[in-house]
Structures are given as structure tokens and as C-alpha cells.
Amino acid sequence: MKESAGMGRGFARRLLRNRLAAAGGAVILFFFLVSALPGLFSSHEPNRIDIVNILRPPSAAHPLGTDDLGRDVLARVVHGARVSLKVGFVAVGIATVLGLLVGLLSGFYGGWVDAVLMRFVDMMLCFPTFFLILSVIAFLEPSIWNIMAVIGLTGWMGVARLVRAETLSLKERDFVAAARAQGAGDARIILRHVLPNTLAPILVAATLGVAGAILTESALSFLGIGVQPPTPSWGNILTAGKDNIEYAWWLSLFPGLAILVTVLGYNLLGEGIRDAADPRLKGR
Amino acid sequence: MTGGIYRPETDGALLAMVNVYKTFPVRKSFFSGEDLRVRAVDGVSLTVPPGKTLGLVGESGCGKTTLARIAIRLLAPDSGSIRFDGNDITRMEGEVLRVTRRQMQIVFQDPYSSLNPRMKVRDIVGEGWLVHGLARGKELRERAERLLVRVGMPAEAGGKYPHEFSGGQRQRIGIARAIALSPKLVVADEPVSALDVSVQAQILNLLKDLQEEYGMAYLFVSHDLRVIRHVSDAVAVMYLGKVMETGPVEDLFREPLHPYTRSLLSAVPMLGDAPSERIVLSGEIPSPIAPPPGCRFHTRCFMAKKECAEVCPLLREVASGRFAACHFL
Ligand SMILES: Nc1ncnc2c1ncn2[C@@H]1O[C@H](COP(=O)(O)OP(=O)(O)OP(=O)(O)O)[C@@H](O)[C@H]1O
Ligand code: SF4
Ligand SMILES: [Mg+2]
Numbered sequence: 001m002k003e004s005a006g007m008g009r010g011f012a013r014r015l016l017r018n019r020l021a022a023a024g025g026a027v028i029l030f031f032f033l034v035s036a037l038p039g040l041f042s043s044h045e046p047n048r049i050d051i052v053n054i055l056r057p058p059s060a061a062h063p064l065g066t067d068d069l070g071r072d073v074l075a076r077v078v079h080g081a082r083v084s085l086k087v088g089f090v091a092v093g094i095a096t097v098l099g100l101l102v103g104l105l106s107g108f109y110g111g112w113v114d115a116v117l118m119r120f121v122d123m124m125l126c127f128p129t130f131f132l133i134l135s136v137i138a139f140l141e142p143s144i145w146n147i148m149a150v151i152g153l154t155g156w157m158g159v160a161r162l163v164r165a166e167t168l169s170l171k172e173r174d175f176v177a178a179a180r181a182q183g184a185g186d187a188r189i190i191l192r193h194v195l196p197n198t199l200a201p202i203l204v205a206a207t208l209g210v211a212g213a214i215l216t217e218s219a220l221s222f223l224g225i226g227v228q229p230p231t232p233s234w235g236n237i238l239t240a241g242k243d244n245i246e247y248a249w250w251l252s253l254f255p256g257l258a259i260l261v262t263v264l265g266y267n268l269l270g271e272g273i274r275d276a277a278d279p280r281l282k283g284r
Numbered sequence: 285m286t287g288g289i290y291r292p293e294t295d296g297a298l299l300a301m302v303n304v305y306k307t308f309p310v311r312k313s314f315f316s317g318e319d320l321r322v323r324a325v326d327g328v329s330l331t332v333p334p335g336k337t338l339g340l341v342g343e344s345g346c347g348k349t350t351l352a353r354i355a356i357r358l359l360a361p362d363s364g365s366i367r368f369d370g371n372d373i374t375r376m377e378g379e380v381l382r383v384t385r386r387q388m389q390i391v392f393q394d395p396y397s398s399l400n401p402r403m404k405v406r407d408i409v410g411e412g413w414l415v416h417g418l419a420r421g422k423e424l425r426e427r428a429e430r431l432l433v434r435v436g437m438p439a440e441a442g443g444k445y446p447h448e449f450s451g452g453q454r455q456r457i458g459i460a461r462a463i464a465l466s467p468k469l470v471v472a473d474e475p476v477s478a479l480d481v482s483v484q485a486q487i488l489n490l491l492k493d494l495q496e497e498y499g500m501a502y503l504f505v506s507h508d509l510r511v512i513r514h515v516s517d518a519v520a521v522m523y524l525g526k527v528m529e530t531g532p533v534e535d536l537f538r539e540p541l542h543p544y545t546r547s548l549l550s551a552v553p554m555l556g557d558a559p560s561e562r563i564v565l566s567g568e569i570p571s572p573i574a575p576p577p578g579c580r581f582h583t584r585c586f587m588a589k590k591e592c593a594e595v596c597p598l599l600r601e602v603a604s605g606r607f608a609a610c611h612f613l
């Protein structure tokens with residue numbers, strides 16, 4: 001059966017059977033928990049300066065050591081998780097909504113609407129995304145909100161193309177013709193018949209997109225134009241780590257690991273969703 | 285001979301299509317860069333009386349689906365006119381068309397692509413009620429249940445999704461959707477071609493029963509002559525976008541007149557009542573991008589003469605109530 005492989009129970013079962021995807025999901029869940037209840041994972045204040053105890057290696061009191069201001073690294077990594085999560089989700093949320101809008105209109109109406117929108121997409125894709133972000137950020141105050149907006153506003157083109165391609169094929173399906181014959185208008189056909197059928201590939205793109213957004217945020221914060229200290233983010237903890245890498249490896253290793261594991265988690269989950277939603281694509 | 289050129293009876297007909305043309309663009313010719321077009325429907329006239337079934341038969345690619353979709357204005361013709369229930373719907377658009385569509389519905393060939401996999405069966409069946417403001421919520425649910433039972437589905441089917449059903453059951457759901465708005469015309473585009481033979485008869489009988497009960501007309505498309513004979517009151521035989529022969533079903537099957545109809549029927553031996561000579565249809569169907577000049581059928585016709593390649597025969601009355609497009613009838 002062609003489209004029985006939807007998002008139903010079979011989908012969940014296939015997803016859970018995929019061990020890598022399940023592991024990715026577990027990592028993500030873990031970091032969700034960390035952001036929701038940071039106190040559970042570290043009793044220290046992330047911004048409490050302790051001049052007496054600067055750059056201490058991991059110990060019982062400070063499981064991941066302290067930084068150059070004597071702040072507890074575990075507390076900072078734990079609180080940084082929330083920043084990463086927030087940036088990932090809000091940025092991808094913006095990108096997905098924009099991409100959906102552009103892709104649906106472009107694919108459904110075709111003609112000059114499609115031509116104009118797709119030329120705009122091409123134009124946006126001409127600039128290397130990171131360069132675009134850097135130049136926009138240069139004009140704005142570096143803040144977490146600006147970061148999220150900029151990552152979102154520069155990351156929707158892939159979703160738009162994906163949704164457009166799906167829409168092009170969906171609008172030729174018989175159930176769309178049937179809806180027309182029933183008297184459904186464009187809005188209803190787009191929202192009720194096309195959009196719900198694009199959600200599986202979008203979920204995949206969004207999951208992978210979160211990984212990308214988290215990486216971008218870390219990179220920007222690392223360069224000092226992202227989340228501003230003293231607010232901890234994995235990227236700006238790394239900046240401090242870079243300056244002290246010769247004698248305080250823990251300051252680089254742990255935020256680096258957090259980024260690596262999280263990004264890997266989202267990628268594994270995203271690919272797992274793709275395989276589970278469409279088992280035919282799975283190459284074994 | 286008997287009479288003149290075929291003119292569809294527009295008075296009293298539910299659907300009357302006159303001289304309908306439709307082409308589709310195809311990729312440019314690789315060599316000349318010239319714009320090529322598929323001539324899918326190439327000047328077709330036909331009528332469907334209220335409550336009756338016109339069977340439309342022809343080989344794959346001859347334009348049946350295109351014609352059927354034009355009939356209910358899912359497609360607009362390039363030229364020609366379509367009258368439905370006394371109104372010219374050829375260029376109808378927007379809100380007027382949306383409302384008129386309540387009267388004309390369609391059943392598709394593919395029971396998979398014709399049902400939205402993300403919608404519950406009752407919402408599929410009741411979409412027309414919802415968009416025309418006829419029923420919603422609890423009332424829609426109940427009406428959908430009754431309708432589903434009428435087409436031979438369990439009432440609980442309404443709360444499920446299409447993928448939980450077999451091809452035959454899905455076709456029943458598609459039929460329920462088509463009759464939900466009590467249309468006057470239902471276009472059935474190969475409604476049983478994708479089904480197992482055992483299921484085909486059930487669906488055909490369901491369609492016949494529903495026609496008796498609700499009095500709607502069918503434009504019934506099929507490439508299967510047995511199916512056509514079973515369901516039709518009148519038949520139109522298409523070849524490369526044109527109607528080759530049309531007439532009452534009994535006459536046409538008892539004594540096919542057009543060489544193409546004769547070839548088609550002789551390929552299904554148990555159909556002909558009279559022991560017919562076996563005519564083998566040789567060669568391939570020519571491309572509808574560049575159909576043969578003159579009679580479309582001359583490249584494969586066992587009766588073809590020189591003039592067949594030059595002059596296109598018109599569909600005209602060759603015996604009482606019988607129309608065919610051939611120079612030698
Ligand atoms: N949207 C379209 N774009 C381009 N060509 C088309 C389109 N729809 C139909 N055609 C072409 O028009 C011709 C007639 O197609 P149509 O689907 O009407 O035939 P059919 O008799 O229904 O065939 P089948 O028995 O295969 O369903 C074919 O050559 C087909 O390739
Ligand atoms: S006109 Fe000629 S080619 Fe066409 S059907 Fe008649 S005999 Fe055959
Ligand atoms: Mg067809």
C-alpha cells in the first residue's frame with residue numbers, strides 16, 4: 001500500500017526499533033530534562049564568580065572543573081543547554097513556517113508566483129548562509145533573540161524547496177481533484193489536503209535543522225557575536241576554553257562534547273524519522 | 285443513407301459536449317525546438333441523458349480521462365462547449381462553478397491516490413456537506429455513517445483512515461463521497477480497473493443499484509468492453525481523441541459498424557453474438573502528438589483505402605440512431 005506508511009502506530013514502532021534513532025531521541029530527551037530542571041543536575045550558580053578557585057580541574061566539588069573566573073563548568077554547561085534548545089527550536093520554527101508558506105504558494109499556484117518566489121530563493125541561496133548571518137549580525141545588537149531571528153530568516157529556503165516539490169506532486173493527486181469536485185476552495189485544499197501530506201518530510205528537515213541551528217548559535221557565540229556573557233551558552237564557554245586550552249582542557253572538552261552529542265542526537269533522530277516514515281528509502 | 289452529421293441533442297440532455305478540443309503542452313522537440321502538443325481530445329461531441337449511462341470506451345491514451353474531466357470542468361477545454369443541465373458551463377468559474385459542482389461528481393480509477401491518507405473516512409465522505417454548509421459535527425458524522433452503510437461499509441469505518449481498507453472498500457468510500465451531494469451526473473473513470481475481478485462485479489452492481497435509487501446519470505469510462513456492455517445504455521468508442529462510433533449499447537454490440545469497433549469487439553470473442561470474423565488490430569496506436577492525417581484510424585484499418593489518409597471522415601448517421609466516422613459506411 002502506497003501511503004499506509006504514515007505517522008500512525010506503525011511509524012512509532014519502526015522508529016523505536018531503529019536503535020540509533022532511539023539513542024538520538026534519548027539524548028534529546030535528556031537535554032530537554034536538563035534545560036527544564038537545571039537544579040537537578042547542578043547545585044552551583046552558573047554565574048557565581050569564585051576568584052579563589054579559578055581553573056580548577058574536575059573534582060568532587062566541581063565535577064567538570066571551574067573556568068577562568070572560578071565559575072562551575074557543569075552549572076554553565078547545564079544552563080547553556082537551555083540556550084541551545086531555545087535557539088534550535090525558535091530558529092527552526094521561524095524557518096519552517098516561512099518555508100511552508102513560500103513552498104505551498106509557489107507549488108500550488110505555479111506561474112508567476114512560483115517564478116518570483118523561486119528566484120528569491122535562488123538569490124538567498126547565492127550567499128553562503130554563515131556569511132549572511134555574520135553581515136546581518138554586524139548591524140544588530142548581538143542577543144539571543146536576534147540570533148534566533150537571523151538563523152530562522154536565513155534557513156527557510158531548503159524547507160521552501162522541499163515543500164514546493166511535495167506540493168507540485170500532491171496537487172496532481174486524485175484526492176485533490178475530488179476535493180475540487182466537492183466544491184472545496186484553494187484555501188481548504190492547501191490547508192486540509194496538501195499541507196498535512198507534507199508534514200513527514202518537514203519533520204525530518206526540521207529535526208536536522210535544529211542540529212544546524214544549534215551549531216550556528218555555538219559558532220556565533222564562540223566568535224563573540226552570539227549569546228553575550230555572562231549568560232552561558234555552549235559556544236561562549238568554548239571561547240573561554242580556547243584561551244586556556246593549554247592548561248584547562250576541561251573548559252573546552254565538556255561544552256564541545258555537549259554540542260557534539262546534541263547535534264548527533266538530532267541528526268540520528270531526523271534520519272530515523274525519515275526511514276520510519278518511508279521505509280522504501282531505507283537502504284540496507 | 286440515413287442522415288446527417290452527428291449533432292448532440294442539446295434539448296433534454298443532462299450533459300451535452302459539442303466539438304470539444306483539448307491539447308497539452310509537451311517538452312519541446314529536441315531537434316527543431318518546436319512547441320509540441322498532445323492532442324488529447326480532438327473534436328468530440330456527445331450527450332448523456334438524465335438518469336442514463338453513456339459508456340466511453342477506447343484504448344489507453346485515447347483521451348478518455350481528459351474528456352471525462354472536461355465534462356465536469358475539472359479541466360477547461362481549449363474550445364468547444366459544454367452544457368450541463370441547461371447551463372453553459374464551458375467558461376464557468378469561481379463561486380458559480382463551485383456551487384454548480386454539487387451536481388457533478390467523479391469516481392476515480394486509483395483507490396489509493398483518490399483518498400487523502402491524512403483524513404478520516406467520514407471527513408472524506410462529508411467534505412461536500414461541510415463546504416456547502418449542509419452538515420457538520422455530529423450531524424455530519426451520522427449522515428456519513430448512514431451513507432457508508434448504504435455503500436456496503438461498516439458504520440465504524442467513518443472513524444478510521446483510508447489505509448485501513450482494501451482497494452474495493454476504498455472504492456466504496458470514493459463512491460460514497462461521489463453520491464454524498466446527490467449529484468445529477470457522476471463521472472466514473474475506470475472505477476473497477478484497479479480491482480480484483482471478484483470485487484469488480486460487486487462494485488459495478490453497487491453503481492447500478494445506486495443509479496436506480498438516486499436516478500443519476502453516469503459517464504462511465506472503461507477500456508473493458510465487457511464492463512461497458514454491462515453498465516451502459518449508449519456507448520461512444522474513442523480512438524486518438526476522436527469518437528469513431530456511437531449508438532445504443534445493444535445495437536453496437538450486436539452489429540458494430542465502424543472498422544475500429546469491429547476490431548475491438550472481435551478481440552473479445554465471447555462478446556459478439558454473431559459469429560464474427562477475427563480481425564487482428566495490427567501495429568501500435570500512433571502518437572497523439574502527431575496523429576495521422578485523414579482518418580485517425582487508417583494506419584491500422586483493414587478497410588483503409590487511399591482517400592482515408594487524406595480526408596477525415598465526419599461522425600454521421602449511418603443507420604437509424606447509429607453514428608460512425610468512416611468513409612465506407
Ligand atoms: N496533464 C497532462 N499533460 C500532458 N499530457 C497529458 C496530460 N493528461 C493527459 N495527457 C496525454 O493526453 C493523452 C490522453 O490522455 P488520457 O489520460 O485522457 O487518456 P486515457 O484514455 O484516459 O488513457 P488511460 O486508459 O491510460 O487512462 C495521453 O497521450 C496523455 O499522455
Ligand atoms: S475511413 Fe478509412 S481508415 Fe477510417 S475507418 Fe473508414 S475505412 Fe478505415
Ligand atoms: Mg484514463
